[in-house]
Amino acid sequence: MRREEPLAIVAGSGALPALLAQAAQETGHPVVIVDLDGEADAGFGRCEVHTLRYGEVGRFLKLLEARDCRTLVMAGGITRPSIAAIRPDWGAVKLMPRVARILMGGDDSLLRGVANLLDEHGLRLVSPLDVAPHLAAPGGLIAGPEPSARLLADIDVGRRTALALGDTDAGQAVIVDAGRAIALEGLEGTDAMIARAGALRTDGRWRSPPRSGVLVKAAKPSQDMRLDVPTIGPDTVLAAHAAGLAGIAVQAGRVLLVERDRLEGLAAERGVFVWGVS
Amino acid sequence: MRREEPLAIVAGSGALPALLAQAAQETGHPVVIVDLDGEADAGFGRCEVHTLRYGEVGRFLKLLEARDCRTLVMAGGITRPSIAAIRPDWGAVKLMPRVARILMGGDDSLLRGVANLLDEHGLRLVSPLDVAPHLAAPGGLIAGPEPSARLLADIDVGRRTALALGDTDAGQAVIVDAGRAIALEGLEGTDAMIARAGALRTDGRWRSPPRSGVLVKAAKPSQDMRLDVPTIGPDTVLAAHAAGLAGIAVQAGRVLLVERDRLEGLAAERGVFVWGVS
Numbered sequence: 001m002r003r004e005e006p007l008a009i010v011a012g013s014g015a016l017p018a019l020l021a022q023a024a025q026e027t028g029h030p031v032v033i034v035d036l037d038g039e040a041d042a043g044f045g046r047c048e049v050h051t052l053r054y055g056e057v058g059r060f061l062k063l064l065e066a067r068d069c070r071t072l073v074m075a076g077g078i079t080r081p082s083i084a085a086i087r088p089d090w091g092a093v094k095l096m097p098r099v100a101r102i103l104m105g106g107d108d109s110l111l112r113g114v115a116n117l118l119d120e121h122g123l124r125l126v127s128p129l130d131v132a133p134h135l136a137a138p139g140g141l142i143a144g145p146e147p148s149a150r151l152l153a154d155i156d157v158g159r160r161t162a163l164a165l166g167d168t169d170a171g172q173a174v175i176v177d178a179g180r181a182i183a184l185e186g187l188e189g190t191d192a193m194i195a196r197a198g199a200l201r202t203d204g205r206w207r208s209p210p211r212s213g214v215l216v217k218a219a220k221p222s223q224d225m226r227l228d229v230p231t232i233g234p235d236t237v238l239a240a241h242a243a244g245l246a247g248i249a250v251q252a253g254r255v256l257l258v259e260r261d262r263l264e265g266l267a268a269e270r271g272v273f274v275w276g277v278s
Numbered sequence: 279m280r281r282e283e284p285l286a287i288v289a290g291s292g293a294l295p296a297l298l299a300q301a302a303q304e305t306g307h308p309v310v311i312v313d314l315d316g317e318a319d320a321g322f323g324r325c326e327v328h329t330l331r332y333g334e335v336g337r338f339l340k341l342l343e344a345r346d347c348r349t350l351v352m353a354g355g356i357t358r359p360s361i362a363a364i365r366p367d368w369g370a371v372k373l374m375p376r377v378a379r380i381l382m383g384g385d386d387s388l389l390r391g392v393a394n395l396l397d398e399h400g401l402r403l404v405s406p407l408d409v410a411p412h413l414a415a416p417g418g419l420i421a422g423p424e425p426s427a428r429l430l431a432d433i434d435v436g437r438r439t440a441l442a443l444g445d446t447d448a449g450q451a452v453i454v455d456a457g458r459a460i461a462l463e464g465l466e467g468t469d470a471m472i473a474r475a476g477a478l479r480t481d482g483r484w485r486s487p488p489r490s491g492v493l494v495k496a497a498k499p500s501q502d503m504r505l506d507v508p509t510i511g512p513d514t515v516l517a518a519h520a521a522g523l524a525g526i527a528v529q530a531g532r533v534l535l536v537e538r539d540r541l542e543g544l545a546a547e548r549g550v551f552v553w554g555v556s
Binding site for chain 2: 161164165174175180181182183184185186187188196197200205206
């Protein structure tokens, strides 16, 4: 990004949009926040915030044009709107045939379709990792205690499993204990998968000493980092701790750490390691 | 197996042990049923049934010796006993150091350990598929309606995903819809995974027309079929139907069909296909 060039942040929930806003401002970019239907949390300081409803595509394009903003980043969680909640404006109606075709595909093709659509309007979608590269997980120990050799072996099994899964467009995370996959992420998401592993331990189907098992999270080999960056944060540490896991391993450079200070504090306090796999 | 040679069936719950007993008798083998702590269901006709408690290893070995029985098959579900429920007899105590070492490994190494242990006592463990090869899934349409080209494409994605998972000692089953993995089996088992996919559909996170999504179940490439044959039956069809799936695909020759008549009837009645992937 050219210095002084404005950046639009399409903001969902969580701390990441505000972290990106801060990073962009610190490197000299004016920031326009587009809050999707009230999904965004507070914390944008003095940034300009516009709340748009799902479907207000025309308004969105006009807003960016008025700010001479040609670069945007999408970040944060969104509750997928039901079709009924979408109120298409004229700008959206014009795009309907395209959007309908995009919606027919899976998650990945949907996201790629959106990126192509933006491209046709002269807008460039960048990755949160482009805006704030310092948020990417480093290799080695990130927080908490040093993992044992046994846990490093589990991390390696998890890395290979996540890789095998990634090639088939499945989830990005797996929980491994003593070389065995305890839980694999599908559509339910990482948090629900961690909770499932915790329940398997509680009901005795996963028998293991406390503080065993590692969560391994990676990007798909083909993942488009502009559209969907795997992320962990303090909540992931709390969830891992609640499920009795020993720690969390993430793919270095391709998984984003949000609220690193809080993450480090919690990891140390709860004795849960966070490790970057290079 | 030599004709007239007796066969011991270590029986857990479900219909499979009785199906094996029937198949063995029809091919001229006297059958001894070993019911594990009351896990076995009824239906063994005039076969000899002995109920042994977990841990009665000495009694088990003596029983087989008295019947001149050197071949055994294990089948059916078992509730894994808690350590407290195991009452080791002297035969078990002698094997304790070995058993302890076996228990330290994962599921696979546990089963392999048991097989090696039996081998040392001159006992040969065979696969349910050796006893009743006609129970193996054939290729092509097994029951219910013919799957569409779109569903066959999902089956292919599932087959590749299950294969990728198999190499990493994870589960054996996956649910795929429109090319995407909705749910992947870990330690929770196939039934719980199917229920999870159903819940994801109900709560709107998996958006899809009714009767879409396929369950694909396969053996691991390295799976020891003597110890753990993947199985489907009428309950699998009911679970798939309840989760709104279009059908079930199984690896031909390596997945076992129990109660095929009932399975076929239910598949036709509910409009759920069952397909064998060659």
